[in-house]
Structures are given as C-alpha cells and as structure tokens.
Amino acid sequence: MKIAVAGKGGVGKTLISGTLARFYARSGYRVLAVDADPAMNLAYAIGIPFEASSKIIPIAENTALIEERTGAKPGSAFGIFFSLTPTVDDIADKYGVIGPDGVRLLVMGTIRSGGSGCSCPANSLVSALIRHITLRKGDIVVMDMEAGLEHLGRATARGFDALLCVVEPSAPSIETAIRIRDLAYDINIRRVIFVGNKISDQEEKKYIEESLSRFGLSVLHFIPFDQCVARAGRLRVAPIDYSPSSPAVLAIKELGEKLVEMLLG
Ligand SMILES: Nc1ncnc2c1ncn2[C@@H]1O[C@H](COP(=O)(O)OP(=O)(O)O)[C@@H](O)[C@H]1O
Numbered sequence: 014m015k016i017a018v019a020g021k022g023g024v025g026k027t028l029i030s031g032t033l034a035r036f037y038a039r040s041g042y043r044v045l046a047v048d049a050d051p052a053m054n055l056a057y058a059i060g061i062p063f064e065a066s067s068k069i070i071p072i073a074e075n076t077a078l079i080e081e082r083t084g085a086k087p088g089s090a091f092g093i094f095f096s097l098t099p100t101v102d103d104i105a106d107k108y109g110v111i112g113p114d115g116v117r118l119l120v121m122g123t124i125r126s127g128g129s130g131c132s133c134p135a136n137s138l139v140s141a142l143i144r145h146i147t148l149r150k151g152d153i154v155v156m157d158m159e160a161g162l163e164h165l166g167r168a169t170a171r172g173f174d175a176l177l178c179v180v181e182p183s184a185p186s187i188e189t190a191i192r193i194r195d196l197a198y199d200i201n202i203r204r205v206i207f208v209g210n211k212i213s214d215q216e217e218k219k220y221i222e223e224s225l226s227r228f229g230l231s232v233l234h235f236i237p238f239d240q241c242v243a244r245a246g247r248l249r250v251a252p253i254d255y256s257p258s259s260p261a262v263l264a265i266k267e268l269g270e271k272l273v274e275m276l277l278g
C-alpha cells in the first residue's frame with residue numbers, strides 16, 4: 014500500500030503521516046515513511062529524537078550520492094548529461110533512518126521545480142527514488158508531501174494507491190483540496206480520499222462536508238482538534254508517544270484501519 018498525504022500547509026499532513034506510519038508498523042507492516050516536504054519535520058511526528066533527525070542528510074542535498082548515481086554534480090550547468098534512471102533500489106535501506114516501532118524514514122529534502130520536472134540531477138534522483146520505491150507484501154509507504162503535488166509528475170505518481178487529502182475547517186484549505194484533487198486526476202491518481210482534521214464541533218464537521226459535497230466529494234474520516242497534539246508539538250514529542258489515547262491519535266488509528274480495509278481488504 015502506497016499512499017501520499019497532501020493538503021494546505023498546517024492542516025495536519027505531518028501529524029497524520031507520522032502517526033499512521035507508527036500504527037502500521039505496530040500492526041506488523043514494514044513501513045517506509047517518506048518526507049517529501051521541504052519543511053522536513055516528519056521525523057518529529059514519528060518520534061525520532063532531534064539528536065538523530067538533525068544528522069539526517071536529505072537525499073536532494075547529498076551531493077556525493079547524487080553524483081555517484083546520476084553522474085553529475087548537483088547545480089552543474091545545463092547541457093551536462095546525467096542519468097534520468099539512476100539505480101535507487103538500495104537507497105531506502107542505506108539512507109533510511111530507523112525510528113520507533115521500526116518505522117524507516119527517508120528524507121527527500123527540497124526539490125525545486127514542478128511536476129514536469131526540473132532537469133537537475135537532484136530532482137532526477139529523487140523522482141526516480143519515489144517512482145521505484147517497490148513494495149513487497151506487507152509493506153506500506155506513507156509519503157508526507159508539501160502543500161501541492163510539486164514532485165508528483167505523471168511517472169512519479171504511478172504506483173500510488175491513494176492520495177490522502179487533508180482539510181481543516183477553513184475556506185482556503187477547501188480550495189487547496191479541490192486544486193489538489195484536480196492535479197491528482199491530471200497525473201492519474203484516481204483515488205483521492207478526503208480527511209477532515211482539527212474538528213472542534215458539529216458545525217465545523219458540517220462545513221467541510223457541505224463544502225466538499227458541492228464538488229461531489231465526501232469525507233472518509235474526521236479527526237478532532239486535540240490539545241494533546243498541540244502540547245506534544247510544543248514539547249517536541251510525537252503525539253502517539255505523548256498521548257497515545259488522546260482523541261486525535263485514536264481517530265488517526267481508525268483512519269489507518271479504514272484505509273487498509275479500503276485499499277487492501
Ligand atoms: N487534530 C489536531 N489538533 C490540534 N492540533 C493539531 C491537530 N492536527 C495538527 N495540529 C497542529 O497543527 C500544526 C500543523 O500540523 P502539521 O501536521 O505540521 O501540518 P502540515 O504538515 O499539514 O503542515 C501543528 O502545530 C500540529 O501540532
């Protein structure tokens with residue numbers, strides 16, 4: 014099962030990606046969590062301590078690796094040849110960092126241009142990597158994306174079973190979600206699943222339901238606003254470790270179960 018998580022900045026993509034990764038790992042799946050957001054804070058939501066996460070070199074900044082695999086130095090002038098199909102199958106194992114419950118984290122780093130793909134060696138390596146993350150039975154890949162679908166070109170998106178689009182009860186987040194839905198369809202991801210986060214009351218829930226239903230869309234699952242999550246963030250502790258039975262964490266667990274049922278059941 015390979016899922017990407019998208020949505021407007023701040024809606025809760027990282028919280029959901031990291032917490033899902035932990036739950037899946039606990040239920041026995043081999044989990045690869047991919048941080049494809051330039052903000053690079055998935056490590057915290059997984060519960061990887063700062064001392065370890067601060068040492069991670071993102072793939073897009075690993076000049077030695079990029080040169081080794083693509084045959085060109087990052088930032089080298091146009092016209093220099095580099096491989097568009099670098100060998101990547103060992104990278105997740107070699108460069109992934111192991112977190113709690115055995116979740117493996119791979120940090121991509123900042124990739125500059127759009128889905129059509131900027132021609133630079135770093136992008137070439139990262140897209141090949143996302144494209145070729147292969148799955149064995151019992152593997153789950155969760156990719157925390159930046160707001161848009163910047164690095165999901167058509168080829169890169171192939172192989173994703175679903176795009177989880179997170180919304181909060183605000184008009185801008187709904188607008189972004191619709192844009193993401195359109196982009197996902199353009200690159201052939203047919204299954205876009207909507208999740209409402211930071212829900213404080215029925216009114217907010219209804220707002221999201223009604224806003225999306227105008228586009229013929231429905232919401233798979235809601236996650237409540239949860240002070241424990243906010244507090245965990247201030248303390249830099251993964252919410253699943255700080256408050257394993259708080260309402261938002263439990264709701265994400267339920268979301269994870271629904272996804273498995275939908276996509277694998
Ligand atoms: N259900 C929730 N309840 C309370 N705070 C939340 C909830 N979901 C996310 N947050 C907080 O909102 C902020 C943004 O969440 P984050 O997961 O980093 O969003 P994104 O990755 O989409 O930018 C964080 O400070 C996080 O702690």
Ligand SMILES: [Mg+2]
Pocket residue numbers: 026027028050052054157
């Ligand atoms: Mg994030």
